[in-house]
Amino acid sequence: MEQRTRSPYPRIDRPVLAAVGILLVISTALFMWKQRNHDWRYYQYRFAQMVGEQFGADKVATVPAGIQQIWVSGLRRADRCTTCHQAVSWKGFEQAEHPYRTHPEGPLKTHPIEKFGCTSCHGGQGWAIDTEDAHGQVAHWEEPLLSRTLGEEYTLATSKTALMQMNCNTCHRYDRETAGAEAINLAKRLVQEKGCRACHVINNRGGTIGPDLTLVGEKAPEQYDFSRLFGQRTAFAWHVAHFKDPRALVTDTVMPNFHLSTEQAQALSMLVLSWRRAEVPAEYVSGAPRGDPQTPEERKAEEDMRTGPGGWFVQTGCFVCHSISVFNVKSPAQIGPDLSTAVDDVQKRFGVTLDAFLANPTGTMSVVLSRQIILTPAQKEIAIQKLREAFAEYQRQQAAGGAVAGAVH
Numbered sequence: 166m167e168q169r170t171r172s173p174y175p176r177i178d179r180p181v182l183a184a185v186g187i188l189l190v191i192s193t194a195l196f197m198w199k200q201r202n203h204d205w206r207y208y209q210y211r212f213a214q215m216v217g218e219q220f221g222a223d224k225v226a227t228v229p230a231g232i233q234q235i236w237v238s239g240l241r242r243a244d245r246c247t248t249c250h251q252a253v254s255w256k257g258f259e260q261a262e263h264p265y266r267t268h269p270e271g272p273l274k275t276h277p278i279e280k281f282g283c284t285s286c287h288g289g290q291g292w293a294i295d296t297e298d299a300h301g302q303v304a305h306w307e308e309p310l311l312s313r314t315l316g317e318e319y320t321l322a323t324s325k326t327a328l329m330q331m332n333c334n335t336c337h338r339y340d341r342e343t344a345g346a347e348a349i350n351l352a353k354r355l356v357q358e359k360g361c362r363a364c365h366v367i368n369n370r371g372g373t374i375g376p377d378l379t380l381v382g383e384k385a386p387e388q389y390d391f392s393r394l395f396g397q398r399t400a401f402a403w404h405v406a407h408f409k410d411p412r413a414l415v416t417d418t419v420m421p422n423f424h425l426s427t428e429q430a431q432a433l434s435m436l437v438l439s440w441r442r443a444e445v446p447a448e449y450v451s452g453a454p455r456g457d458p459q460t461p462e463e464r465k466a467e468e469d470m471r472t473g474p475g476g477w478f479v480q481t482g483c484f485v486c487h488s489i490s491v492f493n494v495k496s497p498a499q500i501g502p503d504l505s506t507a508v509d510d511v512q513k514r515f516g517v518t519l520d521a522f523l524a525n526p527t528g529t530m531s532v533v534l535s536r537q538i539i540l541t542p543a544q545k546e547i548a549i550q551k552l553r554e555a556f557a558e559y560q561r562q563q564a565a566g567g568a569v570a571g572a573v574h
């Protein structure tokens with residue numbers, strides 16, 4: 166038999182071993198106590214009680230125990246929310262407090278939880294099993310629960326639960342309307358009415374005066390200039406303030422002040438922040454075809470104007486921002502003044518002749534003519550000639566006694 170080597174420290178051997186043993190026992194006890202101490206155990210215990218009270222002991226046996234998880238491979242999400250929110254698919258707990266409340270039925274009918282999980286709509290940290298972690302109220306987690314609580318913090322003007330609609334729109338981006346996402350719907354209408362595409366590319370269509378907005382929701386908080394912003398320094402707050410008064414944040418911007426209400430500015434902020442790369446497979450993206458083409462009515466109206474007497478303004482792209490009402494050209498956005506009387510107005514407004522203005526434009530037109538519509542000197546001559554024709558037509562109509570319908574000024 167092999168001779169055992171003697172311990173070089175025969176006297177401290179035993180105390181050291183004993184100490185290590187005690188430490189092990191303590192840490193195991195601590196670990197178990199910590200596990201025990203997870204809130205979810207209490208919530209499961211309480212929910213089982215509630216089921217017992219309402220449906221009897223038999224039913225209690227059907228309540229699953231332990232950590233619950235919904236694994237949605239298509240969305241690469243593992244959501245453990247139902248560990249605490251056990252009542253989601255139970256009937257009879259509609260009035261209970263959270264987390265014991267039955268889920269509203271509507272959204273889960275069209276989006277079964279096996280296929281959508283929870284976080285695809287609500288945000289939050291799916292795999293966490295403590296309330297604060299799960300609700301994403303922790304540092305470095307970019308998907309906080311888009312909850313009523315956060316909505317209150319953001320002082321939403323209308324529904325405090327509306328923030329969640331940003332997540333709805335990751336998948337419903339190409340819908341013109343989505344039932345249940347009213348704030349997003351309002352914002353989508355505003356994008357059409359206000360003619361944001363006159364200056365911005367959105368979903369591959371639009372002008373180049375402002376930045377492409379297709380993925381603007383991915384801008385990191387560090388990329389915002391908060392120096393002129395008072396109050397909360399979040400991307401959301403920045404956009405709300407920018408929509409209410411672009412120049413207050415970006416002094417030299419040509420983005421117009423649309424005089425939006427708080428509700429409208431907040432809705433638009435939610436919409437633009439929802440414009441992110443969708444990490445969802447095609448079958449999860451509602452609305453085919455994927456894209457955001459003009460409606461047939463919009464296309465028809467544009468075609469009629471293109472072949473009419475004001476056709477040049479349509480072909481050149483001026484009508485994106487200007488109506489020329491004497492030629493029945495109606496701008497969808499009407500960001501600039503009606504050009505029917507520009508010959509006269511330029512003189513009054515800028516104190517220069519039309520020729521001088523187009524040769525050396527100021528304000529929005531200097532950006533338009535340097536970035537979006539580049540005209541050669543010969544083309545500028547044509548522009549001047551067309552604007553004179555419009556004014557002549559205006560004077561003719563005036564002389565004939567008819568007020569020009571729709572002309573501003």
Ligand code: HEC
Pocket residue numbers: 204205208244245246247248249250263264283284287288289290291292293294295296299300310312313314315
């Ligand atoms: C450890 C238990 C626990 C887990 C896990 C958990 N929750 Fe909760 N949740 C609660 C409790 C408790 C409340 C009620 C108190 C509160 O709002 O903090 C609640 C409230 C909520 C509310 C209403 C909050 C509000 O402000 O209106 C939502 C929505 C919600 N949870 C969603 C989720 C989602 C989504 C997940 C998964 C990512 C999740 N929860 C995971 C315990 C949990």
Ligand code: HEC
Pocket residue numbers: 246247250253263268269272273276277278281282283284285286287312313326345
């Ligand atoms: C299709 C999107 C969708 C999915 C998926 C979804 N929910 Fe919801 N959830 C909603 C909507 C919409 C509401 C109603 C919000 C409101 O009151 O306006 C809601 C409400 C809730 C509430 C109550 C919030 C409140 O403010 O009172 C909780 C808690 C909740 N959901 C948890 C969950 C959990 C847990 C899951 C996963 C098992 C889940 N939801 C899956 C859309 C969804």
Ligand code: HEC
Pocket residue numbers: 272275276281285286329330332333334335336337343344345346445448449450451452
């Ligand atoms: C992960 C992607 C995803 C999310 C998030 C999502 N949806 Fe959906 N939704 C879908 C898909 C896919 C369909 C099925 C659409 C289809 O068949 O064209 C659908 C269907 C619907 C329908 C029925 C539409 C119809 O034409 O029948 C409504 C309404 C709807 N969703 C609203 C919402 C709302 C509100 C939210 C946020 C609370 C939301 N969705 C979140 C993907 C999503």
Ligand code: HEC
Pocket residue numbers: 355356359360361362363364365374375376378381384404411415418419420421423433437500529
């Ligand atoms: C006359 C041109 C013009 C119109 C019309 C216009 N914008 Fe802008 N927009 C700009 C310019 C230029 C900028 C860049 C300077 C700035 O931030 O203001 C900008 C910036 C933005 C930004 C910030 C982008 C970023 O990367 O920080 C958003 C969001 C935005 N616009 C949304 C809209 C929406 C939504 C509409 C319609 C309601 C709209 N814009 C209409 C010119 C325009």
Ligand code: HEC
Pocket residue numbers: 363364372374481482483484485486487500501502503504506507510511514522527528529530533537538548
């Ligand atoms: C992206 C929007 C946009 C486009 C496209 C655009 N404009 Fe303008 N334009 C404006 C705005 C806004 C004004 C008002 C002055 C300002 O805000 O700086 C203006 C002013 C003018 C004026 C002065 C009118 C007056 O009554 O004082 C003329 C002339 C003009 N534009 C001609 C054109 C022509 C010609 C084209 C096409 C080649 C064109 N614009 C394209 C936005 C636009």
